[in-house]
Amino acid sequence: MRGSSAFLDRIAGRRAAALLTDGRLEDFLIDPPEDGPAVPGAIFRGLVERPLKGMGGVFVRLPDGKGFLRHSKGLSAGQPVLVQISSHCEPGKAVPLTQKLLFKSKYAIVTPGAPGLNVSRAIRDEETRLQLRVLAAGIMEGSGFGLILRSASANAPEDKIAEDIAEMRAQAEAVTANADGAAELLLDGPDAHALAWREWGSPDEVMTEPGCFAARGVLDDLASATAPLEDLSGGGTMAVEPTRAFVAVDVNTGADASPAAGLKANLAAARALPRALRLRGLGGQIAIDFAPLAKKDRRQIEQALQAAFRSDAVETALAGWTPLGNFELQRKRERTPLDAVVRKALR
Known part of the structure; x- marks a missing residue:
């Protein structure tokens, strides 16, 4: 089959997504086990524990364990801090954390710690870049947060882009307003289906029926490719x-x-x-x-x-x-x- 196809299904009870291009498996996403750590993108209010001399960071107490935060200058033990999981953790190690929060969606990324309005370099048409800047400036007016418009916004309807920006701004404002208190999960990371929607553009075909992996041979393709x-x-x-x-x-x-x-x-x-x-x-x-x-x-x-x-x-x-x-x-x-x-x- 020519073109791109996205399949959203489950494997072993966990959400999974597969992307085929011209009939060839090109990408695959799956949720971690239920008893595993939160996924990258999840945002917590954590509590700083004592600094670790020689390791360049601190452990941060999370609701269900600990994470490790590098570049922790200026933080003191017991202080609440907003942190985001930056990547999957290796077995037996603390969850990697960052204070550089990103509120990311299909068309826009709101950056509370990095003010400014930026458009993806992949969008080269100057008229399109100008239109996107004007649209974004109006929605972000009065906010001290930064904004990055992603490459997917180049050909998207203005109302969809505007909705995305407004939603990410509201989400960022709600989370950053909860900086004080006990350790708590403030925003969960995207699951495999949400991540596929966010990162895979607009496939020619999207299949969501349960069992579509087996019906369309995706499981066989994945077993062979891996x-x-x-x-x-x-x-x-x-x-x-x-x-x-x-x-x-x-x-x-x-x-x-x-x-x-x-x-x-x-x-x-x-x-x-x-x-x-x-x-x-x-x-x-x-x-x-x-x-x-x-x-x-x-x-x-x-x-x-x-x-x-x-x-x-x-x-x-x-x-x-x-x-x-x-x-x-x-x-x-x-x-x-x-x-x-x-x-x-x-x-």
Whole structure:
């Protein structure tokens, strides 16, 4: 099927969303387990505990546990503070927190701690940028909050954009007015269905019927796309294996023994890696053991990685080559990783 299709269903009782483009699975989102921590985007009023010398931050008491807040200068023990979960936490670690609150929707992001009105750089038409600025300035008049208009607002109806901005402003005002008191959840983070609506634009087809994953073959596609060993174009393979410390990626040439086999497999892996990480929900430190290649070809691999991650929605930093010849990435933990329960449901 040509075009894009979004499927909203459940796996193992948890909300999940899948995006297919021209019949190929391109993105996947799933809620964390019910007994897991709150998702990124959730906002709390927490209570500061004592500073941790040498760690550059403090623990913050939350309603159901603790979080870790970096850059905590000026905070004292017992002080209430508004914090937002910035990324998924690793098992056994405190929830990562930030004081830079973002109230994010499909078209607009309200930023209480960063005043100013900004329009996405992806919107290049000057007339459109001016119209959006005028619209936003009217709705944000009298507010000390900042606003970012997202790229999706370029072709959206003005009334929808205006509604989105007004809703995010009201939400930000309500939350920031509750800065004092005991530890409390003030705003839950988006579930998988809400996140899909927010981030996937306007798909040509949206399926919401229960069981649509199985009926349209999405479960089979997901099981195949997230298998431990992934086939690459040209005959090579790529293994993606998360560990407690980092995500290990191993690239092999397969049966191809030609002189150009290593470079060919590595370029294919560089192009396939963003999708592989998206579908598995993986982030953090990523170490890639590329197939053997000459040092003169490293620049070509770097350029392929840069091009592949440029259009990826998840923030990823290319750290570079290690002395052992591996390549390292640092990727934000924005997604819920596929766990054993989900993988069992896909079998």
